[in-house]
Amino acid sequence: MSDLATLEADLSARIVAATDEASLDAIRVDALGKQGAISGLMKTLGTMSPEERQAMGPKLNGLKDRIGEAIVTKKAQLAEAALEAKLAAEKVDASLPPPAVRTGAIHPVSHVMEELARIFGEMGFALEEGPDIETDFHNFTALNFPPKHPARDMHDTFFLNATDEMGQRKVLRTHTSPVQVRTMLKQKPPIRMICMGRTYRKDSDATHTPMFHQIEGLVIDEVTTMADLKGTLMAFIKAYFEIDDVRVRFRPHHFPFTEPSAEMDVGCDRSGGSVRIGTGDDWLEILGCGMVHPNVLRACGLDPEVYQGYAFGMGVDRLATLKYGMPDLRDYFAADVRWLKHYGFSPYLLPGLAGGL
Numbered sequence: 001m002s003d004l005a006t007l008e009a010d011l012s013a014r015i016v017a018a019t020d021e022a023s024l025d026a027i028r029v030d031a032l033g034k035q036g037a038i039s040g041l042m043k044t045l046g047t048m049s050p051e052e053r054q055a056m057g058p059k060l061n062g063l064k065d066r067i068g069e070a071i072v073t074k075k076a077q078l079a080e081a082a083l084e085a086k087l088a089a090e091k092v093d094a095s096l097p098p099p100a101v102r103t104g105a106i107h108p109v110s111h112v113m114e115e116l117a118r119i120f121g122e123m124g125f126a127l128e129e130g131p132d133i134e135t136d137f138h139n140f141t142a143l144n145f146p147p148k149h150p151a152r153d154m155h156d157t158f159f160l161n162a163t164d165e166m167g168q169r170k171v172l173r174t175h176t177s178p179v180q181v182r183t184m185l186k187q188k189p190p191i192r193m194i195c196m197g198r199t200y201r202k203d204s205d206a207t208h209t210p211m212f213h214q215i216e217g218l219v220i221d222e223v224t225t226m227a228d229l230k231g232t233l234m235a236f237i238k239a240y241f242e243i244d245d246v247r248v249r250f251r252p253h254h255f256p257f258t259e260p261s262a263e264m265d266v267g268c269d270r271s272g273g274s275v276r277i278g279t280g281d282d283w284l285e286i287l288g289c290g291m292v293h294p295n296v297l298r299a300c301g302l303d304p305e306v307y308q309g310y311a312f313g314m315g316v317d318r319l320a321t322l323k324y325g326m327p328d329l330r331d332y333f334a335a336d337v338r339w340l341k342h343y344g345f346s347p348y349l350l351p352g353l354a355g356g357l
């Protein structure tokens, strides 16, 4: 093989083998650059005789053109392969499920309600429901609030313009007790129920919002005592706060619908600015309770000579604060997703007594 043929075969092989633009450019410099092999040969043309030049000139020019063209072609192939590789790497399979990013959270109030339903559920309480817009009878009269009694205003009631069949203005329920009335009216004892839901009073500061949540419980049977009430509430406090050793005390109080009535305090520690349940020697009022007033039983069609029972009620939002530590109640209902992201619960973590709350 002539020298030129060897040079061409060598360069062509290198061009074919080049895997990227940088190595291809190195071949171009080796062949066609100022100091390149072909450029060097071209320079020798000037030193040749006219006959030699006539023979050599076309051969060298042909070689230069073929190598130049092979390099351009290879360069285009490399660019195309690079694009193909990039497209393959960036390919998206639209049929795959979206990545598992947690975007939603359970509101602490919903989570706590779930906890409460589980705790009382395991103690045999059924869950009852009632409307937010109540009649005066269910919210007040049947619960032994005398007509025109200032207690109706003490509850900072929202009255509606709409009236009921007795001609009395409807109200946004000021407590969940009307659900107790509804349950006693529709069901014969024994009754063992809780109800939870929205309640409304004209009040707004860091610890009060015009809409808040209550949970109430009611037990009616032929023999039901204050001791049963205490036992149930202590079991509840232990389960909810997940502490075995909890101090409670009952202080005499007044509610129209219970007699005797009491408020229950739990032992807590307030040092350091926050309230910690279960330690310390301070007290925190946590709920209202008592034995159902005979007038309430009568209003609900039950004979107080046969039946007796106890009832209790407390604020769900406050229970949530005490356990999970959200400082300002107004934030609960501000619908701020940053707050919810911070304080919300994973939808996959359903509370249960067996697995822990």
Ligand code: PHE
Residues within 6 Å of the ligand: 174, 175, 176, 177, 216, 255, 258, 288, 289, 290, 311, 312, 313, 314
């Ligand atoms: N309904 C009462 C309130 O909102 C709470 C309560 C319920 C008290 C049952 C005693 C018994 O103030």
